Amino acid sequence: MRRRRMRRIEPAAVFGVMSRDATIFTRYWKTTTFSSVVDPTIYLLAFGFGFGALVSSVNGLSYKEYIGTGIVATAVLFSSVFPAMFGTFIKYRFQRTYDAFLAAPVDVDEIATSEILWIGLRAGVYGNAPLLVAIAFGLSPRWTAIFVPIVCFVTGAAFAGFGLTVAAIARSIDNFSYVQSGLLTPLFLVAGTFFPIDGLPNAIQVVAQFNPLYHCVQLVRDLVVMGIDPWADLGHLAFLTVFGLITWRLAIWRLRVRLID
Amino acid sequence: MSETSAISLRGVVKRFGRVTAVNGLDLEVPSGICLGLLGPNGAGKSTTMRMLTAQAHPDEGTIDVLGYRLPEASKLARAEMGVVPQLDNLDVELSCRQILTVFARLYRVPKADRHAAVERALAIANLVDRSDTRVDLLSGGMRRRLLIARGLVHRPRLVLLDEPTVGLDPQVRQELWSLIDNLRSEGTTVLMSTHYIEEAERLADTVAVMSRGQIVTQGRPSALVREHAGAQVHEVYGSPSALAELRERAEREGWVTRRSGPALAILHAERHDGALPDGERRAANLEDAFVTLTGEEIE
Numbered sequence: 215m216r217r218r219r220m221r222r223i224e225p226a227a228v229f230g231v232m233s234r235d236a237t238i239f240t241r242y243w244k245t246t247t248f249s250s251v252v253d254p255t256i257y258l259l260a261f262g263f264g265f266g267a268l269v270s271s272v273n274g275l276s277y278k279e280y281i282g283t284g285i286v287a288t289a290v291l292f293s294s295v296f297p298a299m300f301g302t303f304i305k306y307r308f309q310r311t312y313d314a315f316l317a318a319p320v321d322v323d324e325i326a327t328s329e330i331l332w333i334g335l336r337a338g339v340y341g342n343a344p345l346l347v348a349i350a351f352g353l354s355p356r357w358t359a360i361f362v363p364i365v366c367f368v369t370g371a372a373f374a375g376f377g378l379t380v381a382a383i384a385r386s387i388d389n390f391s392y393v394q395s396g397l398l399t400p401l402f403l404v405a406g407t408f409f410p411i412d413g414l415p416n417a418i419q420v421v422a423q424f425n426p427l428y429h430c431v432q433l434v435r436d437l438v439v440m441g442i443d444p445w446a447d448l449g450h451l452a453f454l455t456v457f458g459l460i461t462w463r464l465a466i467w468r469l470r471v472r473l474i475d
Numbered sequence: 476m477s478e479t480s481a482i483s484l485r486g487v488v489k490r491f492g493r494v495t496a497v498n499g500l501d502l503e504v505p506s507g508i509c510l511g512l513l514g515p516n517g518a519g520k521s522t523t524m525r526m527l528t529a530q531a532h533p534d535e536g537t538i539d540v541l542g543y544r545l546p547e548a549s550k551l552a553r554a555e556m557g558v559v560p561q562l563d564n565l566d567v568e569l570s571c572r573q574i575l576t577v578f579a580r581l582y583r584v585p586k587a588d589r590h591a592a593v594e595r596a597l598a599i600a601n602l603v604d605r606s607d608t609r610v611d612l613l614s615g616g617m618r619r620r621l622l623i624a625r626g627l628v629h630r631p632r633l634v635l636l637d638e639p640t641v642g643l644d645p646q647v648r649q650e651l652w653s654l655i656d657n658l659r660s661e662g663t664t665v666l667m668s669t670h671y672i673e674e675a676e677r678l679a680d681t682v683a684v685m686s687r688g689q690i691v692t693q694g695r696p697s698a699l700v701r702e703h704a705g706a707q708v709h710e711v712y713g714s715p716s717a718l719a720e721l722r723e724r725a726e727r728e729g730w731v732t733r734r735s736g737p738a739l740a741i742l743h744a745e746r747h748d749g750a751l752p753d754g755e756r757r758a759a760n761l762e763d764a765f766v767t768l769t770g771e772e773i774e
Binding site: 226227229230231233234237238241309310311313314315316317318319320321473474475 | 529
């Protein structure tokens with residue numbers, strides 16, 4: 215019996231799987247870029263100019279500043295959780311892509327890690343689109359805004375892990391509706407994106423503290439317009455990181471149950 | 476385990492709920508041969524193949540592949556083997572060259588050698604002209620060749636082929652057979668599952684007959700035919716009632732028979748010269764042996 219061992223998560227396998235995603239991305243980056251820029255532009259126009267005409271300022275910010283920073287989190291959520299849910303489900307159920315990887319020296323841990331990193335990276339790039347659009351509409355950011363991509367990456371990777379877990383548990387693609395309507399819609403609305411959560415009933419405010427998107431919104435807003443509040447922002451980052459580590463392990467666990475008999 | 480075995484399965488059992496797919500499987504695949512795992516659909520061949528890549532873990536028994544114990548050390552084994560699955564799992568949005576490049580990375584082909592490895596695999600699969608064509612624009616035969624090329628891009632010592640030609644037309648099947656034959660003559664160990672008798676007969680040095688999750692018998696195709704069907708088969712045609720009568724007589728006389736299309740085939744016919752009714756003589760084949768062994772019809 216040979217004694218040589220392979221490390222559990224090898225960079226070669228992780229980058230190999232990511233190279234597949236990156237190669238496929240060369241085919242559809244244009245459509246992704248288009249929707250990533252057009253969506254926030256519409257939100258900004260509709261809410262910023264439409265709704266913003268009714269509201270002079272929110273928490274000391276102009277409504278345009280408020281929403282321009284808030285919808286970064288929305289963009290991150292949509293560019294991470296949906297690709298993770300649908301992409302993963304299609305890959306293991308219909309295309310059997312993961313079966314092909316598993317026949318090569320690649321383990322479930324590496325597949326899940328690659329998908330999460332890749333989607334996190336994409337969210338780290340496309341999450342900034344709303345901010346750039348807001349800047350084009352006159353928002354002037356603080357220098358600390360250069361850290362926003364990191365927040366987008368961490369949040370995107372964490373929601374990718376969540377999406378992978380959902381995809382691995384789901385029996386069919388319409389099961390996603392439960393998650394989408396029952397969980398993602400409230401998460402996205404009650405995150406301080408469009409309105410502050412301190413106006414909500416106490417119980418909902420407490421629950422909102424456990425919404426990862428809320429922490430993403432606060433961080434981005436502090437980095438871009440409010441100014442850093444070190445302890446609070448470290449807390450937000452810590453929350454997102456822990457959420458990410460948990461969803462990463464959950465995704466590996468559920469995907470293993472799904473792929474290995 | 477013996478040093479010359481590429482694959483060794485001992486007492487392997489795999490259950491799915493109440494169904495026992497593999498039921499005490501013992502199988503040795505010596506290095507450098509092509510072993511055909513022959514069995515009807517549902518015999519447990521695909522489950523066995525999945526266990527060899529640790530995509531399924533056995534409930535009982537031990538599995539060694541290329542000297543590595545599975546499932547713990549399966550990743551090391553997978554690095555040195557190539558797998559060609561029964562179901563096409565190619566990325567349809569990628570081109571042939573892109574797929575092979577991704578898998579060359581996954582198989583840890585060093586960066587400096589990757590380009591050459593991909594070109595070599597394209598040449599083996601005769602896809603050089605199609606290297607930049609997207610998979611969804613390839614014909615069924617080309618896709619199957621690409622699947623094989625994908626499993627060979629890292630020059631594996633062992634290749635697993637799960638039903639390599641299922642669902643393909645005869646011409647494409649011939650093409651793939653010569654591809655597999657070349658592998659064997661280069662000294663690569665091949666384990667091929669199939670439910671086509673002719674495929675096993677043409678390609679395999681050794682055939683292991685699998686039925687209901689176990690190996691029923693194993694040997695050279697010619698030896699299996701000789702042992703289980705004899706040298707000649709005597710086929711008798713007639714009305715159903717005449718054949719039923721003949722079957723009864725065969726039972727009394729102790730002749731081994733099997734249904735063969737519209738005829739009743741009497742095996743080991745050379746032993747019963749003179750005693751048999753009018754019929755047609757032909758050489759015994761692997762199908763005769765297979766049906767006798769498993770009681771199951773096969774293509």
